[in-house]
Amino acid sequence: MTMAAIQTDVTVHEMPQTPHPIIEVDGISKLYGDVQALKDINLQFETGHLTSLLGPSGCGKTTLLKIIAGLLQPTEGEVRVKGQAIDGPGRERAFVFQDFALMPWASVLDNAAFGLKMQGLGKAERRERARHYVAEVGLSGFEDSFPHQLSGGMRQRVGLARALAVDADVLLMDEPFSAVDEQTRRKFQEDLMHLREVEKKTFLFVTHSIEEAVYVSDRIVLLSPRPGRLSDIIEPDIPRNVDPDRLRRDSGYLDTVEMIWSSIRKYVE
Ligand SMILES: Nc1ncnc2c1ncn2[C@@H]1O[C@H](COP(=O)(O)OP(=O)(O)OP(=O)(O)O)[C@@H](O)[C@H]1O
Numbered sequence: 001m002t003m004a005a006i007q008t009d010v011t012v013h014e015m016p017q018t019p020h021p022i023i024e025v026d027g028i029s030k031l032y033g034d035v036q037a038l039k040d041i042n043l044q045f046e047t048g049h050l051t052s053l054l055g056p057s058g059c060g061k062t063t064l065l066k067i068i069a070g071l072l073q074p075t076e077g078e079v080r081v082k083g084q085a086i087d088g089p090g091r092e093r094a095f096v097f098q099d100f101a102l103m104p105w106a107s108v109l110d111n112a113a114f115g116l117k118m119q120g121l122g123k124a125e126r127r128e129r130a131r132h133y134v135a136e137v138g139l140s141g142f143e144d145s146f147p148h149q150l151s152g153g154m155r156q157r158v159g160l161a162r163a164l165a166v167d168a169d170v171l172l173m174d175e176p177f178s179a180v181d182e183q184t185r186r187k188f189q190e191d192l193m194h195l196r197e198v199e200k201k202t203f204l205f206v207t208h209s210i211e212e213a214v215y216v217s218d219r220i221v222l223l224s225p226r227p228g229r230l231s232d233i234i235e236p237d238i239p240r241n242v243d244p245d246r247l248r249r250d251s252g253y254l255d256t257v258e259m260i261w262s263s264i265r266k267y268v269e
């Protein structure tokens with residue numbers, strides 16, 4: 001069994017911590033009227049790590065991501081970025097929406113450059129930076145295309161290029177790969193792991209796919225059904241530098257998938 005750690009919400013607070021996690025989620029609860037979406041969430045995020053949030057529909061994944069992004073106020077608790085409590089969105093955090101919210105009237109390049117104007121960059125520099133990230137997500141040659149001329153998967157890449165271009169330290173991604181076929185999704189997963197290597201960014205990633213979470217994550221945070229609470233934290237200990245097809249047949253990988261399945265089965269039975 002290569003599963004590194006399973007910790008319940010009782011032991012989560014005692015996880016070994018480096019002195020300055022880039023993001024700290026401290027005692028977050030969220031009520032929408034009478035509906036309790038999240039209850040007492042405590043988490044730390046280390047620079048350069050990729051964490052997945054997994055949990056049943058309605059358990060508060062999007063809510064938690066939006067609170068970390070500063071787009072939504074918690075009812076209780078606070079989020080700190082580099083030790084400072086946040087009071088709204090900030091440049092160091094980029095939120096990647098599920099549908100990527102592209103501007104249909106703007107080219108791929110202009111969509112990717114969206115967000116840079118607010119940072120006060122001149123036009124030439126904005127275009128240069130956008131061009132770099134459009135290439136990095138594999139869309140060279142499509143800079144002047146419009147969203148309607150792209151496939152769903154390509155549109156998602158434009159959204160990713162936009163999030164990378166603003167050069168945030170933390171990328172908050174809400175089910176970014178949900179709308180594409182399995183083959184494209186696998187390519188994305190590999191691209192994501194490559195980006196994490198070259199960009200050294202911190203990723204927080206919502207997914208419904210256990211296999212995807214195990215494949216891409218340093219750590220998987222499992223939430224319980226509403227009100228969402230920390231249920232388990234799993235750190236898949238699987239070889240990263242092997243051929244992807246081999247990795248998917250790795251016994252450690254398969255065991256971790258199965259272990260998460262059995263952990264969440266109790267919620268669906
Ligand atoms: N703006 C809102 N007003 C009232 N209730 C809300 C609002 N947004 C979310 N909720 C409720 O809070 C709970 C958590 O919602 P959230 O969207 O965070 O779940 P989720 O885990 O992202 O679900 P899914 O997997 O389906 O995307 C749900 O019960 C939802 O009905």
Ligand SMILES: [Mg+2]
Nearest residue numbers: 061062063174
């Ligand atoms: Mg959601």
